[in-house]
Amino acid sequence: MTEVDPSRYLVPGGEVSLSNAGQLQLLRAVSERGLALRTRVLGLSMSPSIRNEDIVTIASMGGDEPRVGDVVAFVVPGSERLAVHRIVGRGASGWLLRGDNCRETDGVVIDERILGRVVRVERDGRDVDFGTGRKGCRIAWLSRTGTLTALRSLRHAPRRLVSRALHGAQGLALYRAIGGRVVSPVDVFEVNGAAPDTIRGGFFRPRVSLSETPAEGFEVMNWVAKLRGRVVGFVQLVRVEDPDSPWSGHWLFSLEVRGRYRGLGIGDALAAQVVEEARMRRCDSLLLAVYEDNRAAIDLYKKLGFENTVVDALEPGFEAEQQLTGRRRITMRKDLD
Amino acid sequence: MDTRIGLDAVCVPSEDVVARQIEGMIVIVPLVAGIGDADDELYTLNETGQAIWQRLDGVRTLNDVVTDLEPEFDADRGDLETDVLGFAAAMVDRGILSTKA
Numbered sequence: 001m002t003e004v005d006p007s008r009y010l011v012p013g014g015e016v017s018l019s020n021a022g023q024l025q026l027l028r029a030v031s032e033r034g035l036a037l038r039t040r041v042l043g044l045s046m047s048p049s050i051r052n053e054d055i056v057t058i059a060s061m062g063g064d065e066p067r068v069g070d071v072v073a074f075v076v077p078g079s080e081r082l083a084v085h086r087i088v089g090r091g092a093s094g095w096l097l098r099g100d101n102c103r104e105t106d107g108v109v110i111d112e113r114i115l116g117r118v119v120r121v122e123r124d125g126r127d128v129d130f131g132t133g134r135k136g137c138r139i140a141w142l143s144r145t146g147t148l149t150a151l152r153s154l155r156h157a158p159r160r161l162v163s164r165a166l167h168g169a170q171g172l173a174l175y176r177a178i179g180g181r182v183v184s185p186v187d188v189f190e191v192n193g194a195a196p197d198t199i200r201g202g203f204f205r206p207r208v209s210l211s212e213t214p215a216e217g218f219e220v221m222n223w224v225a226k227l228r229g230r231v232v233g234f235v236q237l238v239r240v241e242d243p244d245s246p247w248s249g250h251w252l253f254s255l256e257v258r259g260r261y262r263g264l265g266i267g268d269a270l271a272a273q274v275v276e277e278a279r280m281r282r283c284d285s286l287l288l289a290v291y292e293d294n295r296a297a298i299d300l301y302k303k304l305g306f307e308n309t310v311v312d313a314l315e316p317g318f319e320a321e322q323q324l325t326g327r328r329r330i331t332m333r334k335d336l337d
Numbered sequence: 338m339d340t341r342i343g344l345d346a347v348c349v350p351s352e353d354v355v356a357r358q359i360e361g362m363i364v365i366v367p368l369v370a371g372i373g374d375a376d377d378e379l380y381t382l383n384e385t386g387q388a389i390w391q392r393l394d395g396v397r398t399l400n401d402v403v404t405d406l407e408p409e410f411d412a413d414r415g416d417l418e419t420d421v422l423g424f425a426a427a428m429v430d431r432g433i434l435s436t437k438a
Contacts, residue, residue, distance in 0.1 A: 006427060008383075008386075010381065018359070021359075025357055025359045026357055029355050030355050030373045035355070035368060035371050035372065035373060036371060036373070037366075037372070037375055040376050055376050057372060
């Protein structure tokens with residue numbers, strides 16, 4: 001028999017990481033046959049019971065009724081997104097679900113949207129106790145009553161205190177004057193084409209993915225701010241050419257500075273870089289969207305000459321987002337003529 | 338293992354796999370003791386693999402599959418035979434395909 005190189009018929013590498021939608025489809029396929037799926041989960045919503053990149057085995061419900069305390073895979077209400085959270089209560093029309101590390105519940109989930117029960121969690125090759133049976137019920141009660149959040153909040157109190165003190169200091173002119181001198185000059189680098197982890201420094205979450213090739217008529221430039229070789233800030237300039245897109249135009253995206261380095265002019269330097277690039281490209285204006293409760297960011301943008309504006313095409317999306325998350329985004333514009 | 342399969346063989350996806358078209362690709366997960374392991378063992382077929390897989394209906398012989406693929410791939414028949422036989426043998430070895438008597 002002639003050996004055939006597997007790359008002749010398999011996607012290079014032979015294996016791919018499934019997206020959330022892919023995992024959902026595969027779980028449905030497995031579930032329909034009453035089987036189980038072993039897959040890796042991403043995210044912190046169930047931490048510490050289930051951590052980012054843990055491997056979970058999800059067994060089909062097989063006609064069993066879910067129980068309070070169970071950790072289940074389900075389709076998030078109002079979306080087609082797969083999530084793994086704990087059942088914390090039962091309502092008249094379905095089950096109340098919540099991640100062990102979430103402040104909010106997922107709402108009421110009907111039986112049909114619960115695809116399977118988590119029966120095993122593995123981390124670094126070892127089985128992990130993620131709270132089943134009576135322990136699962138106790139965690140569910142603590143979660144439902146808000147006690148779990150309160151306990152976690154207590155554990156993080158010292159760190160929060162330090163963070164608050166730092167945040168307060170960052171607003172002081174003296175801190176800015178001294179700190180700005182200490183960190184100056186911060187280096188801003190364009191980092192297109194670099195490995196995403198290098199760009200993010202492991203901390204930044206770009207709104208536009210760095211790993212995917214942008215679609216046609218869609219261009220992204222990325223910059224990082226580095227201080228003594230360490231990535232401390234990130235920003236993107238995104239150009240959307242499609243006149244039918246609500247995001248048509250040049251946008252400042254993803255501006256983020258690591259907490260302890262805020263108030264030192266790093267955000268100003270990154271934003272100024274984007275403004276400069278947009279000017280060089282002879283753009284009429286630069287746009288950005290920001291949460292209306294993010295006063296620090298809005299103050300910074302105002303200082304850089306941005307003013308509130310309304311992009312009609314974006315408003316329905318922002319309103320829907322507010323319904324879902326409780327937070328509203330606004331648009332700001334800087335004319336570059 | 339070196340599975341010997343001829344062009345007269347008829348192959349069909351094994352009962353011990355879950356295969357699904359996901360995001361434009363055929364994703365195959367073998368089942369071990371009723372568990373599909375999407376973390377350790379997940380196969381994603383490229384265009385050639387998909388074209389072969391979709392024709393393995395338990396009726397057509399591998400020879401029929403090659404004949405079917407000829408106009409689509411505009412390739413030498415000998416090369417296509419090598420690809421189809423190699424694909425079938427590798428997938429039978431992995432328990433993803435089974436041969437039909």
